[in-house]
Amino acid sequence: MIEDLSHVPNKPGVYQFFDKSKIIYIGKAKDLNKRVRSYFTPAIKDRKTEQIKKQAIKVETFATHSETEALILEQQLIKEYKPKFNILLRDDKTYPFIYFSDKHDFPQIQLKRSKQATNENFFGPYTNARLVRNQIKELQKVFKIRNCSNSTFSNRSRPCIEFQMKRCSAPCVKLISKSDYAEDILSAKRYLTSEKKHVKKMLKEKMHRHSEQLQFEEADRYKKRLESIISLEDETSINIHPLDIDIWHGSFEDKTGLAKISVRDGRVRSTKTYLINSDLSSEIDSVFRRALFHNYSNKNQIPSKILIANKILERELLQEALEKIYKTSVNVLIKAPKGSKSFLDLAKLNSKQTLINSENREPAMKQAFDELIQKFNLDITNPTLDCIDISHHSGTNPKAGIVRLSIKGLDKKLYRAYDIPKELGGNDIGSITFAINKRLEKKEENPSIILVDGGKAQLNAIVRLMKNRDVLVLAIEKGSKRKLLTESVYSMDGQESIKTNSKLFSLLTKARDEAHRFAIKANRIAKLKNVRNSFLDSISGLGPKTKQRLFERFKSINVILNATEYDLISVKGVSKVIAKEIIKLKKR
Structure with missing residues (x-):
């Protein structure tokens, strides 16, 4: 625990808590000294703060000129180091985006799924793929952008049906110049970022300019694009309040659910939800700050208005930071503007539903463990399974890998790799015995089931160690020629009959494969370390x-x-x- 905080200044800036080897938490403060000291007062803290207080052995600070600078620096450092106690926003699914390829002289437009926009060529996300396809068709009608693959593009000798339908300008057979096509791509992107007035104004100016210069073919090209935009706008439903806004709302119980509703031209373009596995109602400003910086990856993604429907205290600070980072004007609102009530209700519904879905969702491996408990008549409520495998290279660099599985899935916090003594290298039974003894030293980490990659000999080696322990021991042995689904499973009662299409069989093979992967990785790291040392020595x-x-x-x-x-x-x-x-x- 940190005792000396005399070096922490009374200035705005960023603080970083370290354990023995790495950064475990990054935060920002208006007054670094007051904020850091607040972690170590006698008052009872939330679970996360108590854990930081317990594990931190060092704190480092970096002073800034303002709190805004501190906020920006905090987000950059979190992205860089990904400390374990900083909020981990988990997208609950992938979303469809409109994507412009950027590795071609004549970029294509396509639907692409992703958890978030990774660069400025992604536009969205949208609520479903149908909306994306419809939007792509709209863009093709107006800007004539290709949607074919690069291989199809390279092998065309004449225009395809998209050109006949007036949805492509046929760059594949050079019916449009590279510069004109690039201009159409830029206009399409502007159209998607709600700059339709700007696009229409630009098209009008170019149409008139070409007409004045007697370039009637070019003038007609811009006229048709302008007419297409106007026609599409006429097709859309009329809305009294044509809003362009992103609305955020958070629901807080045992967990935190966040929802974002993107509204463009008074219509819902997309919804996005996040689930955080802890109640962060005491950190609302921090929650939304990190959610926004996580969600908006570039200028094209951020709207001119953002409504945060929960009460936050640092609205002006957040707005200033967003404007500095994205170099665009952003208005962060805390009161719903006129005409947004129905969209706000939708955001509230989505954030609440995120929490409901998380409660209703059955743990990933529950059915498999239920089958295991029933098969072996186990009297346990929270089963945990450890699987062990040994990896070595002709007896050198022997390593034991032990992985942990529970009803929730892989529990990587309890994975362990053990160095096997050199004299046991190549001795499978001796290596397993050594590793299991090491594992059992910590009673709080003991599993209820142990699975070993091997046969009866490996099974018996572990059973001998389990005296007076209520632990089920199983072994899974590879079948003939190591073919899948030919494995044999053994217990102390002999070979067990388990259907290969059952959840239980899948659980055992998954655990075996994961332990095998983990042990091999540990062996390779050890081998590489030795190679490095021998080379440099x-x-x-x-x-x-x-x-x-x-x-x-x-x-x-x-x-x-x-x-x-x-x-x-x-x-x-x-x-x-x-x-x-x-x-x-x-x-x-």
Whole structure:
């Protein structure tokens, strides 16, 4: 626990809590000293704060000129380090977006699914794929953008039916120039960002300019685009209050549900929900701050108005930060504007429904564990299963991998990799016995079921360790020629009959495969570490800190070997003599 806070200034800025090896939490404050000290007062805190207080051994601060600067820096650092105690926003599904490919001279337009927009070529998200397809058709009618694949584009020798239907300008056979097509792409993007007035104004100006210059064919092209936009607007339903706004609402119980409703031209374009597995009603400003920065990845995604329907205290600070980051005008509202009530009700319904859905959703592996409990007549309510596998390379770098599964799925917090003593390398039974003994040292981590990748010999080795322990021991053995669905499962009663299409069989094979993957990964890491050490240890004068710097800079042995002398000596501790020795190794 941190005791000395005398170095923390009374200035706005960012604070970072560290455990022994990494950052565990990042926050921002108007007064760093007051905020950091608040974690260590005797008053009872929420569970997250108590855990931070318990685990933090060091705090570092970075002062800024203003609270806005602190907020921006906080978001950048959270994205960079992803500390475990910062809010983890989980998208509950993927969403359809309109996507413009950017790796082609004549970009295509298409529907693409993603959890969020990853760059400025994504537009959305939309409520469903049908809306995206309809919007793409609208854009094609107006701007004649291709939707074919790059391979189809490259192999065309004449225009396709999309050109005949006046939904494509046929760039594949050079019926439009690269510059004109690029202009159509830009106009389509502006159209999607609700700049329709700007687009219509631009089209009118270009139509008149080409007409004045007697370029009637070009003038007619812009006239048709303008008419298409006007025609599409006439087709849409009339709305007395044509809103362009994103509405956010949060519901708080044991968990936190957030919903965003995107309204464009008075119509719902999309909905998006997030579920956070804790009640954050005491951190509402922080919740929405991080939700907004998580959701809006670029300028094209952010609307001119954002309504946060819950009571927040830092509205002006949030607005200023959004404007600075995205370099656009944003109005953050806390009161619903005229005509938005029905959309606000929808946001409230969605945020509440997110919580209801999370309660009604059956845990991922519950059915499989129910089958296991019934099959073996177990008297347990919260079953946990550990699966163990051993990995080594001809007896070297032996590692044991143990993975944990529960009704909720893989519990990676309780995965463990153990170094097996060298004398046990290649001794499967001895390695399993050693690893299980290590696992059982912590009683609070003991499972109710142990599964081993192996046969009767491996099963018996573990059973001998389970005296006076109420633990079911199973073994899963690969079948003939290691074919899938030919595995045999053993218990102390002998071979068990388990249907290969059952949830239980799927659970056991999934656990076996995960333990196998985890053990192999641990073995490879150990092997790579040894290779690194043996390679670098052959160079005289190269100490452990400099070795670490080399791998931090170049990442791999191959890159180190192929680095130039100039690149090598740029690493602190690497002299010209050492650099030349490394280069000689490559030649040898």
